Amino acid sequence: MEEDNKYENLESIYTNIDNYNNLPRVQERSCLDTEVQKRGCEAASEGRQACSGKPAAVCLGLLCVLLLAVIIGLWIKHDAGRDQLQSSYDNMTKERDQLQSSYDNMTKERDQLLDINNNLTLERDQLQSSYDDLTMERDAFQQKLELLTGERNQLQRDYDNMTKERDQLQSSYDNMTKERDQLQSSYDNMTKERDQLLDINNNLTLERDQLQSSYDNLTMERDAIQQKLEMCFKGWRKFGSSYYYFSNGRKNWAESRQYCREMGADLLIINSREEQEFIKEVNIDAWIGLSDAQTEGIWKWVDGSPLTTVYWSTGEPNGAHKDEDCAVNEVVSLSTWNDIPCSSEAGWICEL
Numbered sequence: 001m002e003e004d005n006k007y008e009n010l011e012s013i014y015t016n017i018d019n020y021n022n023l024p025r026v027q028e029r030s031c032l033d034t035e036v037q038k039r040g041c042e043a044a045s046e047g048r049q050a051c052s053g054k055p056a057a058v059c060l061g062l063l064c065v066l067l068l069a070v071i072i073g074l075w076i077k078h079d080a081g082r083d084q085l086q087s088s089y090d091n092m093t094k095e096r097d098q099l100q101s102s103y104d105n106m107t108k109e110r111d112q113l114l115d116i117n118n119n120l121t122l123e124r125d126q127l128q129s130s131y132d133d134l135t136m137e138r139d140a141f142q143q144k145l146e147l148l149t150g151e152r153n154q155l156q157r158d159y160d161n162m163t164k165e166r167d168q169l170q171s172s173y174d175n176m177t178k179e180r181d182q183l184q185s186s187y188d189n190m191t192k193e194r195d196q197l198l199d200i201n202n203n204l205t206l207e208r209d210q211l212q213s214s215y216d217n218l219t220m221e222r223d224a225i226q227q228k229l230e231m232c233f234k235g236w237r238k239f240g241s242s243y244y245y246f247s248n249g250r251k252n253w254a255e256s257r258q259y260c261r262e263m264g265a266d267l268l269i270i271n272s273r274e275e276q277e278f279i280k281e282v283n284i285d286a287w288i289g290l291s292d293a294q295t296e297g298i299w300k301w302v303d304g305s306p307l308t309t310v311y312w313s314t315g316e317p318n319g320a321h322k323d324e325d326c327a328v329n330e331v332v333s334l335s336t337w338n339d340i341p342c343s344s345e346a347g348w349i350c351e352l
């Protein structure tokens with residue numbers, strides 16, 4: 001509706017403008033007519049002057065009346081046009097005010113739009129900056145992506161190669177597993193054989209040790225027999241199951257015992273009356289293997305056995321001198337033992 005009213009007002013304005021534009025031409029025409037009239041009047045005057053008649057005066061009067069009527073009509077028409085112009089002016093003033101108001105509104109809108117434009121420009125610049133940054137980041141990411149793509153391709157190739165190697169290793173592993181199982185089976189069999197051989201070896205070792213022990217015993221017996229045989233040829237005398245050595249020199253008790261031990265024997269131990277009678281035949285004073293050096297008054301043989309049967313001389317052992325701890329066999333009678341200091345020197349009798 002407002003658009004229609006505007007169009008109507010504009011149409012009215014153009015109509016008034018056209019009327020207004022037409023007015024001067026009417027005035028001009030009226031002026032031309034007036035000029036014509038003037039010229040007519042001048043011509044009439046000239047004619048009147050030329051004619052100088054009454055009809056001419058009447059024509060002139062009619063012409064003036066006609067001219068006056070025309071002028072009055074034009075005047076009325078002029079008033080009507082002026083009113084129309086005033087109305088058009090008022091309408092145009094309103095429209096101008098409306099246009100001014102619209103202009104102001106549009107100015108405000110323009111300012112708002114400018115602000116929006118500025119804001120949009122700033123945003124656009126920010127977006128452009130962000131876009132540039134994003135572009136740079138995108139390029140950087142693109143480069144990284146290319147690098148990563150290259151690395152990924154390399155890794156993919158490596159993965160493929162490793163997959164092939166893994167498959168080969170898996171195949172090798174399977175073969176080795178079979179070989180291992182076969183070896184394990186062989187190992188188990190060999191372990192059983194080894195255990196059997198170990199048992200055999202242990203048995204053989206036992207038999208060998210027994211044989212070795214028997215051999216050693218036989219060797220010792222052989223050596224003992226050999227030694228006894230040698231002793232028989234070196235001054236040793238046999239009585240019963242023992243061999244006896246009667247010294248030619250003199251030593252103290254400890255040196256005498258050391259001599260016997262180096263010969264594989266020890267000082268004489270009297271085990272029986274027969275043995276005592278046997279040594280009585282030797283005409284020397286000789287150490288026997290009897291001593292109370294460990295505990296005074298407690299006599300023991302050199303093999304640790306206690307003294308049970310004694311052959312002391314009368315009044316012995318008497319400890320006549322200090323430390324009479326060793327026994328010597330004297331050749332007086334059957335009971336010929338006497339205790340004397342161990343540091344004394346005498347002959348000695350070894351028994352083996």
Ligand SMILES: [Ca+2]
Nearest residue numbers: 269270271275
């Ligand atoms: Ca003996």
Ligand SMILES: [Ca+2]
Nearest residue numbers: 292319324325
């Ligand atoms: Ca004593």
Ligand SMILES: [Ca+2]
Nearest residue numbers: 318319338339
């Ligand atoms: Ca004595």
